[in-house]
Amino acid sequence: MKRRQFLTFASAGLGSMLIAPRIVFANVESDRRFVFIIQRGAADGLNTIVPYADPAYGKLRGGLAIEDSIRLDGMFGLHPSLAGLGKLYQEQQALFVHGVASPYRERSHFDGQNVLESGGTSPYQRKDGWLNRLVGMLPQSQSEAIAFAPTIPLALRGDRTVASFAPSALPEAPDDLILRVGKLYEADEQLHSLWNTAMEARALGAPEEKRRDAASVGKTAASFLARPDGPRVAMIETSGWDTHSGQAGRLANQLRALDALIDALRTGLGDAWAQTTVLVATEFGRTAAANGTGGTDHGTASAALLAGGAVNGGRVMADWPGLATSALYEGRDLAPTLDLDALIAVTTAETFGLDPQRTMRTLFPDGRHSAALSGIVRN
Template sequence: MTTLTLWPSLGLAASRGNDTRLLVVLLRGGLDGLHTLIPVDDPNYRSLRGALAPGDARKLDADFALHPSLAFTHALYGKKQLLPVVAIAPPYRQRSHFEAQDCLENGSARPGGANTGWLNRCAGAMAGTQALSITTVMPLIMRGPGDASTWSPPLPRQVNPILLQRLQALYAHDSALAENFQRAVANQGMAAVQGAGGKGRMAAATAAAATFMSQPDGPRIAFVEDSGWDTHAGQAAILKNKLTELDNGLRAFHDGAQSLWDKTVVVVVTEFGRTARVNGTGGTDHGTGGLALLAGGAVRGGRIAGHWPGLSQAALNDGRDLRVTTDMRALFKAVLAGHLRVDQGRLEKAVFPESGKVRAMDGLLG
C-alpha cells in the first residue's frame, strides 16, 4: 500500500476497452434511511415518526420521496441516474457500529471474517486495476495486497459531530440550555457546508476522487468516507445539514467527472439503519434495515430497488426497526460483475468468499 501526498500519476492506465469507474461512499454512524427516503404511502410511518417526519419531501413516485435537502440527488432520479435500494444491510444483524462496519468492509458474513477488504480484493482480481482511498488512513475496505493508495485532502477542521451528538442528549433535558445547544449544533453544520469552497468536507473528498479518476492513468476504483451519521438526538437538524453535505458531495463528483459520468457507478452505503420509532430526544437508535443509493450514468435509475417489507408492528425486526430484505453483498456483486466485469469465479471465491448463496441483484445497471 502507498500513501500519496501530492497529485501524482497513479500508474498504468486501465484498458480503454473496459474503462468503467466505481466510487464507494461509506457513511459511518448509521444513516437513518427512513429519514432520507421517506415511505410516504406507508400508513405506519407518521405514527412512528411524528414530528420527526421531514416536511416538504421531494416526491419520487407514489410510494417514496426524498428528504428536502437532497435537491441534486432528486434531479438525478429524474434523469434516471439515481437508484435507491431499500431494506438493505450487511449480513451482520446486531447493532454495534464497529462490528457492522467491519462486516461491511471485510466482505464476509461476520465481523472479523477477513483481515483484508473486499474493495482491495476486487482491485486485485482485476489485472492492472488501481484503487484510491480519499482518507487520512487506509480503511479496512481498502486494505490488502491489491494496488491501493491513499490521499488525504486538506479538509476544514470542526468539532467532532459524534461528540456533539453525545453532549446533546445531556443538554436536551435542560430547558435553559437546550435551545442554545441546538443552535450551536446547527451552526456547526453550517460551518461545515461553508468550508471547502462552500460545499463541505464530503464535497472536497468527492471532488478529489473525480480529479484523480478523470486522469488518463487514474484509478478505476475509489473510496470516500464520512462520519457524523449517528443521530441519537436532535436528528432533524443534524440530518438536514448532513444530507446537504451528501447532496453537495454527489454534485461535486458529478461535476468533476463529466468525462466519466456515463461509465461510472457511485454506491452510497452505511453500516445499518435506525429504529423506526423516534426516541425521547428527537433522534433514533441503532437498527438493522437501511438504505443504499446508486448514482451515475451507468445506473438504471428513476425507480426504487429492493423489497419493501413495510412498517407495521408485525413486519418490524424485533418489533423496532425495518427488516432487512437484501444482503448488501448482493448489491456489490451486481455492480462488480455487471459494471467492472469481475470474473464470476473470482467474485465468489476471492472478493466475497463463501457467499455462493447470495445472488447478485438484477437490473441495477443501464
C-alpha cells in the same frame, strides 16, 4: 540525497499536505469508474428514502416524519435535502434500494463497519477488504492504490498494495524551491513527467477548512478519476451519521453535503460520468420509531443509493416488509429483505463486466448471488 529519492519524497510530501483526506483511489485498466461512499455512523434509511405511503411511518416517526419528501413513486419519497439526486432520478441516473442490510445483526458501529468492509459474515472474521479483492480481479494499470487518509480503510486492505498519505504538519515548500526542482527535471523525460504529476496534485490543494468540505472532496476525487490515465476505483469516507438526538437538522445537513459531493463528482467527471457508478451504503440503519431526544437509535436495515451515468436508474428496488409492529425486526427495526453484499457484488460485476457469481464468491465468500438484483448498471 539522489534525484529519484528526492522526487519520491517531494511528491509524497506535497500530496500529503495538499490533497483532500478520506479518499482512496485504485488504478485498474478500464473505461468504467466505480466510487464507493461509506456512511459511517449508521445512516437513517427511513428518512432518506421515505416510505411516506406506509400507514405506520408517521405514527412511528412523529415529529421526525418527513412530510415534504420528493415523490419518487406511489410508496417512496426522497429527503428534500437530496434535490440533486432527485434530478438524477428523473434522468434515470439514480436508483435507490430499501430494506437492505449486511449479514450483521447487532448494533455496534465498529463491528458493523468491520463486516461491511471486510465482506465477512461476523466481525473480524476476515483481515482483508472486499474492495481490495475487487481490484485484484481487474487488470492493473499501476502497482498501487492511493489513500489520502491517515489510515487505509479496511475495505481496501489486502494483497493489493495501497499507499497512504495523511495531511502533514510540515510547512509548505517555498515557491523558489519548487521552481528550481522543476528546472532540474526539465531534461529528464521520466522524472519530468513524474514531477508534473506531483505539481498537478499540488494545484488541487486547498486550505484545511476547504479540504473538509464535501463538494471539495468530490471535486478532488473527480479530478483524478476523469484523467485518461487516472484511477478507476475510489472510496470516500463520510462520517457523522449517528443521529441519536436532534436528528432533523443534523440529517438534513448530512444529506445536503452528500448531495453536494455527488453533484461535484458528476460535474468534475464531465463525459466520464457516463461511465461511472457511485454506490452509497452504511453499516446498519436506525430504529423505526423516534426516541425521546428527537433522534433514532441503532437499528438494522437501511437504504443504499446508487448514482451515475452508467446506472440503470429511475426506480426504487424494495421488497418492502412494512412498518407495522408485527413486521418490524425484533419489534423495533425495519426488517432486512435485501442483501447488501449481493447488491455490492452485482453492482461491481456489472460495472466492470465481470461474472457476477464469481464476483460474489471473491468479494463475499460466504454470501449468495442474487439474480433479483441484476440490471443495476447499463451494459
